[in-house]
Amino acid sequence: TVTMVMMLVLLASLVIVLSGLQAGVSYVESKVEIRAELAEGVVQERVDTLTVQLQALPEVASVTYVSKDEALAEFQRQRVENGEEPITGYISNPIPARLAIKLNDPRQAGQVIGVLEAVRGSVVADIVGDPQRTVEQLVSITATLRTIGVAGLLLGGFTVLLIVVNTIRMALMSRAQ
Secondary structure, X not given: OHHHHHHHHHHHHHHHHHHHHHHHHHHHHHOOEEEEEEOOOOOHHHHHHHHHHHHOOOOEEEEEEEOHHHHHHHHHHHHHHOOOOOOOOOOOXXXXXXXXXXXXXXXXXXXXXXXXXXXXXXXXXXXXXXXXXXXXXXXXXXXXXXXXXXXXXXXXXHHHHHHHHHHHHHHHHHHHX
């Protein structure tokens, strides 16, 4: 009985660990966003048109417009949180306005990047970083973690099954003698 209870506890522990791993992976995937820096002096109407076009895509969860002033305030706030002094004495705001695009599924960032690349130069000045490579790395890591977790769960379940069956067989043989 103790052996069976311990094996079932082990199996339940593996399920809990796998669920925690899945929740962590989902959290990291939900934080993936593409940042498109807007060109200097772009008309707000074109930005609104691009925002509507991006929101119409099924891959996009949300599109947030961050103005130059909001971006500067966020930058200053991050500096203060990191224990650094805020930057003062600048003549003009050097931080560009941007669109922060959150995705439903990071694996489907290609179409969003394609839309942004189509208006690069006229509306979008730059796509920050290399989002496609970052997304591909994230997807690769999460797929590996999921595979390892499921394999561990299956191996643990099979081990528990063998131990429980063997314990029952040994108990029956003991009673028969």
